Amino acid sequence: MLNSALRSRAEYAELGADGLAARTTPERDAVIVKAVEELLVGRETVLDLCCGYGRIALPLRRAGKVVRALDISPNLVEAGRARAAEEELAIDWAIGSMTDLPYRWDSFDAVICLWTAFHELFAEDEQISTICEISRVLKPGGIAIIEGPVWGPATAGEIANGMRQGPEHRIVTTEHDDNRSSVHFIHDEISYGRLCSAAGIDDYKVYKRDWGGRRRLILEIHAPAAAS
Known part of the structure; x- marks a missing residue:
């Protein structure tokens, strides 16, 4: 297993589903689900990649989507599976990278x-x-949607106190209200x-938008249509 995956698994094993859920609100989640x-109008089969405890997978299944959900953290997948079972929602859950x-x-x-x-990959x-x-x-x-924080240039203070590290100072430490911190790579x-070019992807777009009350960066990847 790669280093980033091991780091994420350890972090969420400690934080747990309840701790992760405490970092959002039902109101924010409802806006994000909408x-x-x-974005997925007309698309039936969906992979919720890094699904956590099912914050998005569960409402998508309620809306009639065929959902598969994968996460690196066994405890989060188990929490999602339990919630789906309570509602008798058919979701295919898996643990993986x-x-x-x-x-x-x-x-x-x-x-x-x-x-x-995605930004937990360094x-x-x-x-x-x-x-x-x-x-x-x-x-x-098909379409892929990747969402994450908006990049900004590092300040001298952030560099000095170690809050911004790595190439181009893209590795950022964020302090949370629960007195824990998380580390992410900012794109x-x-x-x-660069990533899309290396992966041979030509049809993509990157844009900023409001997302659950925050300004976020979105990467959309569009798979080529089938040959006629």
């Missing part, structure tokens, strides 16, 4: 990777592998462009 549904997906080529109309999950080879895997499992004409149009 945004996701609008986003860098090596256990699905066949052309499996999904859509792949979503939200809540900064090494470029991990990032490229994940983009390649997402592209591989998309059906012709922008340039870094996403």
Whole structure:
């Protein structure tokens, strides 16, 4: 298992589903689910990549989507599976890494990777592998949505106190209200462009938008349509 995956698994084993859920609100989640549904109009089969405890997978299934959900953290997957069972929602849950997906080529109309999950990959080879895997499992004409924080230049203070590290100071430490911190790799149009180019993806776009009350960066990947 790659280093980033091991780090994430350890972090969420300690935080737990309840701790992760405390970092959002039902109101924010409802707005995000609505945004996701609008982006996925007309698409039936969805992979919720890095699904956590089912924050998005559960409402998408309630809305009639055929949902598969994968996460690196066994405790989060178990929490999601339990909630789905309570509501008798049929969702296929799996434990695994986003860098090596256990699905066949052309499996999904859509792949979503939200809540900064993709940004927990720090090494470029991990990032490229994940983009390649997402592209591989998309059906012709499919769409992938990756969401994360907006990049900004590091301040001298952030560099001095270690809050911004790594190449181009893209590795950022964020303090949370629960007195815990998390570390993420911050992307922008340039870094996403490098990854898509390395993965052989031509049809993509990067843009900023309001997302659950916050300004976020979105990467959309569009799989080529089937040949007529």
